[in-house]
Amino acid sequence: MAIILPDEPTPIAKVPSTENKTGGWRTFRPIINYEKCIRCYICWKFCPEPAIEFDSPDAHPVAKPQLAKFDSVKINYDYCKGCGICANECPVNAIEMILEEKLEED
Amino acid sequence: MRHLPIPEEEYMLPGHTACLGCGATLVMRYLLKALGKNTILSIPACCWAVIPGVYPRRALEVPLLYTAFEVTGAAISGIKEALNAMGKEDVNVVGFAGDGGTADIGIQALSGAVERGHDVFYIMYDNEAYMNTGIQRSGSTPMGAWTTTTPGGKKRMYKWEPKKNMAEIMVAHKIPYVATATIAYPEDFIKKLKKAKEIKGPKFFQVFSPCPTGWRVPPNKSVEVSKMAVLSKAFPLYEVEHGKYRITVKPKKFVPMKDYLKMQGRFRHLTEEEIERIQEEVDRNWEELLLKEKITQGETHEI
Amino acid sequence: MAKMILTGNESAAWGARLSKPKVVAAYPITPQTSIIEKIAEFIANGEMDARYIRVESEHSAMAACIAAENTGVRTFTATSAHGLTLMHEMLIWASGARLPIVMSVVNRAMAPPWSVWTDQLDSVAQRDTGWMQIYSENNQEVLDSIIMAYRVGEKHNILLPTMIMEDAFILSHTAEAVDVPEQKLVDDFVGEFEPAFKLDPQDPGGFGSLIMPEGPYMEFRYKMALAMDEARKEIRKVTEEFAEVFGRKYPGLVEEYRTEDADAIMVVMGTIASTAKDVIDALREKGKKVGLARIRYFRPFPYEELREIVKKADMLGIVDRSYTFGYGAALYTETKGALYGHTDKPIKNYVVGLGGRDITPDVLVKIFDNMLKIAKDGVVDREIEWVGLHGDERWS
Numbered sequence: 001m002a003i004i005l006p007d008e009p010t011p012i013a014k015v016p017s018t019e020n021k022t023g024g025w026r027t028f029r030p031i032i033n034y035e036k037c038i039r040c041y042i043c044w045k046f047c048p049e050p051a052i053e054f055d056s057p058d059a060h061p062v063a064k065p066q067l068a069k070f071d072s073v074k075i076n077y078d079y080c081k082g083c084g085i086c087a088n089e090c091p092v093n094a095i096e097m098i099l100e101e102k103l104e105e106d
Numbered sequence: 107m108r109h110l111p112i113p114e115e116e117y118m119l120p121g122h123t124a125c126l127g128c129g130a131t132l133v134m135r136y137l138l139k140a141l142g143k144n145t146i147l148s149i150p151a152c153c154w155a156v157i158p159g160v161y162p163r164r165a166l167e168v169p170l171l172y173t174a175f176e177v178t179g180a181a182i183s184g185i186k187e188a189l190n191a192m193g194k195e196d197v198n199v200v201g202f203a204g205d206g207g208t209a210d211i212g213i214q215a216l217s218g219a220v221e222r223g224h225d226v227f228y229i230m231y232d233n234e235a236y237m238n239t240g241i242q243r244s245g246s247t248p249m250g251a252w253t254t255t256t257p258g259g260k261k262r263m264y265k266w267e268p269k270k271n272m273a274e275i276m277v278a279h280k281i282p283y284v285a286t287a288t289i290a291y292p293e294d295f296i297k298k299l300k301k302a303k304e305i306k307g308p309k310f311f312q313v314f315s316p317c318p319t320g321w322r323v324p325p326n327k328s329v330e331v332s333k334m335a336v337l338s339k340a341f342p343l344y345e346v347e348h349g350k351y352r353i354t355v356k357p358k359k360f361v362p363m364k365d366y367l368k369m370q371g372r373f374r375h376l377t378e379e380e381i382e383r384i385q386e387e388v389d390r391n392w393e394e395l396l397l398k399e400k401i402t403q404g405e406t407h408e409i
Numbered sequence: 410m411a412k413m414i415l416t417g418n419e420s421a422a423w424g425a426r427l428s429k430p431k432v433v434a435a436y437p438i439t440p441q442t443s444i445i446e447k448i449a450e451f452i453a454n455g456e457m458d459a460r461y462i463r464v465e466s467e468h469s470a471m472a473a474c475i476a477a478e479n480t481g482v483r484t485f486t487a488t489s490a491h492g493l494t495l496m497h498e499m500l501i502w503a504s505g506a507r508l509p510i511v512m513s514v515v516n517r518a519m520a521p522p523w524s525v526w527t528d529q530l531d532s533v534a535q536r537d538t539g540w541m542q543i544y545s546e547n548n549q550e551v552l553d554s555i556i557m558a559y560r561v562g563e564k565h566n567i568l569l570p571t572m573i574m575e576d577a578f579i580l581s582h583t584a585e586a587v588d589v590p591e592q593k594l595v596d597d598f599v600g601e602f603e604p605a606f607k608l609d610p611q612d613p614g615g616f617g618s619l620i621m622p623e624g625p626y627m628e629f630r631y632k633m634a635l636a637m638d639e640a641r642k643e644i645r646k647v648t649e650e651f652a653e654v655f656g657r658k659y660p661g662l663v664e665e666y667r668t669e670d671a672d673a674i675m676v677v678m679g680t681i682a683s684t685a686k687d688v689i690d691a692l693r694e695k696g697k698k699v700g701l702a703r704i705r706y707f708r709p710f711p712y713e714e715l716r717e718i719v720k721k722a723d724m725l726g727i728v729d730r731s732y733t734f735g736y737g738a739a740l741y742t743e744t745k746g747a748l749y750g751h752t753d754k755p756i757k758n759y760v761v762g763l764g765g766r767d768i769t770p771d772v773l774v775k776i777f778d779n780m781l782k783i784a785k786d787g788v789v790d791r792e793i794e795w796v797g798l799h800g801d802e803r804w805s
Contacts (some may be wrong), residue, residue: 003503004628005628005632006423006625006629006630006632007138007567008605008773009507009568009605009606009627009629009632010505010506010507010606010616010617010629011161011162011616011617011618012606012615012616013159013161013163013164013614013615013616013618014162014164014613014614015120015162015163015164015165015167016119016121016164017119017121017123017159017163017164017165018119018121019121019159019163020121020122020123020159020163021121021174021561022120022121022122022123025126026240028403039108039752041108041109041110041111042111045109045110045111045112045292046289046292046329048124048127048128048129048131048132048135048328049120049122049131050116050118050120050135051120053123054108057107060180064758065411068109070107071107071108072111072610076120078120079120079121082126083126083318083325083326083328083601084127084324084326085127085326085328086124087326087333088326088327088329088349089329089330089331093328095506097326099140102286105400105447113585141708143610143764145610145611146480146608146610149747155618155619156619158615158618159618159619159623159626160619160620160621160624161618161619161620162618163614163618164614164615164618166615167613168610168613169608169609169612169613169614169615169616170613170614170615170616170618171476171479171608171616172615172616172617172618173472173475173476173502173615173617174472174499174502176468176470177468179469179497180434180464180469180470180472180473181472181475181476182476183434183462183464183475183476184432184434184472184473184474184475184476184477184478184479184480184484185476185477185479185608187432187434187462187477188431188460188475188476188477188478188480188481188482189458189480190460191477192480192481192482193460193484197610198560203563205672214465214466214469215465215466215469215472217465218464218465218466218469221465222462222463230456231765266768283581288465298416304537306515333587366758373805401712404730
């Protein structure tokens with residue numbers, strides 16, 4: 001069998017890390033309570049992955065009618081490692097951290 | 107519709123391999139939001155040499171030159187001058203290194219680079235120890251901290267030398283812009299970066315960057331501990347523009363150092379007397395900073 | 410073409426100037442200093458269009474060259490002794506990153522004790538860094554080798570850095586008549602720098618990231634090894650092409666001098682060769698059949714040439730201006746390694762001239778006499794011998 005050598009002379013990392021689904025690291029899963037969420041985007045601001053994405057305004061329930069014009073947020077569980085910063089920083093306690101095993105049981 | 111507090115564009119991709127709640131990833135995320143795509147980074151040995159992932163993966167939407175531990179200052183000098191030679195003066199060139207790579211092994215190359223006046227950014231993400239090798243003491247480790255090379259024992263140890271003040275060392279180089287920042291205040295950090303972008307010459311940022319793993323803090327407390335560092339005076343946020351100091355976040359009410367220290371396992375051994383000693387140290391540093399602000403803002407008549 | 414009276418260091422500066430690097434990063438050290446002073450002068454006068462980074466150490470000089478070259482421009486630096494050994498980490502980085510940087514090295518002894526005079530330990534100790542190494546015999550070769558080094562190194566099938574050595578003071582500070590080629594000819598010969606890869610915001614990628622043991626680390630190193638082997642052929646080809654354009658013929662990796670029908674052949678690197686050639690002429694007059702093989706390239710090592718050369722004589726005397734503590738000097742052990750299984754002729758190591766001690770014709774005559782005796786007897790008296798130690802009656 002022929003020896004397989006890289007084409008390029010020096011290693012250049014070009015494959016986006018998005019193929020690495022870090023969601024598997026997670027012990028606790030953040031769950032957004034849309035009845036409480038005020039769409040302030042603080043969770044998005046502080047997410048170190050980032051794994052918080054925007055969704056259309058009507059994709060999720062809304063806490064107050066005047067918030068209905070704002071985009072909602074959702075968590076990309078492919079990447080969320082479950083650090084819990086979002087839940088800790090949420091000004092209205094709209095994110096709950098739940099043990100993955102418990103979710104599986106349910 | 108959405109009103110976002112910081113720029114929406116992302117140049118750091120998920121799928122990176124940082125620990126849960128890593129402060130250094132937020133430093134990178136905010137940095138690239140502020141500087142944008144026309145940027146080249148150089149990173150030495152540090153957590154961020156591993157965070158982008160294993161070859162052939164990359165977690166950044168900008169080119170990255172990995173370098174040896176002590177050479178970040180020299181590497182960004184070389185990149186910048188090569189770009190200048192090619193007539194590409196508009197590219198942001200950024201050195202991005204940890205506190206060990208900045209305050210210890212890389213201080214010579216950094217000092218040389220900023221003294222020569224290259225038009226570059228240098229970001230020191232300060233997690234206050236050698237974290238990638240597993241929590242060893244650096245010159246930037248704060249007083250009283252436990253690390254694996256300053257463990258406690260029957261003969262009491264820990265780290266008792268003061269934290270090396272890199273921002274002040276950079277101010278002493280008379281460079282046009284020096285700032286501190288931290289992840290709990292991204293708006294402040296990004297504002298400073300955007301201001302620095304308009305300034306020609308070396309720009310130095312010391313960014314307080316909590317490491318839940320090394321500080322023995324739960325990962326969800328990463329941003330909170332960063333905020334507490336500012337509110338307790340442990341890590342004041344200020345900028346020094348052409349020698350003029352300006353404190354950018356002046357808390358109306360401070361929290362006692364005790365509250366900040368108690369959040370972190372690395373300080374759990376501290377006695378009341380030791381906490382008092384640390385409180386005195388940060389109080390003195392804060393007073394000194396206020397004075398510098400006064401003097402350099404031209405209010406010398408008041409003292 | 411202009412004839413100038415140039416020192417070795419001025420020749421190096423001219424070699425750099427003619428090759429048009431865009432970034433020069435350098436730090437002063439005796440006896441390299443006048444190279445980087447001359448380059449500063451060229452740039453100040455507008456005779457050389459390069460960014461000059463006056464770094465705070467040699468380690469940073471190499472780091473800055475690496476970063477600049479990776480950004481897409483040709484670079485140059487120069488150093489000596491402690492500066493070179495301080496660079497060691499970054500030398501390995503430069504070759505591993507496949508950046509064809511060119512560097513002048515003035516061979517100087519390592520401390521302690523302090524010595525600024527010539528000795529080849531500084532560069533011999535960089536043998537394993539993945540750099541090509543040329544040892545010059547005269548100032549013309551210093552200049553010409555820089556031009557050829559860019560042409561060889563920058564080929565996309567090579568992409569390896571080169572260091573060009575000159576002996577401290579014997580060449581660095583001694584003036585000789587040197588032909589300085591016309592710029593136009595050098596421009597055509599070296600060509601524009603065409604990077605095989607570069608840092609580019611339009612094409613994000615990480616250069617030098619982590620590779621796991623099961624990843625292609627070993628394969629990338631193997632590619633380097635192949636490139637170094639390929640360089641042997643390129644060097645031979647480029648020296649021929651150089652001769653066609655500039656009229657000076659260099660002998661590829663090894664120069665042979667009066668090796669035909671020799672009884673004993675001396676193997677050396679650097680300026681010892683010049684003295685040895687005179688001594689050989691004189692000894693030949695007296696009927697003593699001696700010859701010389703001057704190793705130009707220590708890396709890649711010319712094992713094929715040496716296997717031919719050893720056929721021409723009854724013994725080889727390897728004369729080293731450095732020592733590898735523990736067993737034999739580097740040129741000796743390398744030569745023996747290359748010849749293992751190809752000859753059973755006697756090979757002896759002579760260690761000479763450390764710390765700049767003068768290697769006079771008398772010393773070389775004595776070495777040749779010893780070599781001829783070994784050639785005749787077929788037995789090596791002492792495998793490794795230090796020549797000219799104080800009080801040693803064998804050599805006084």
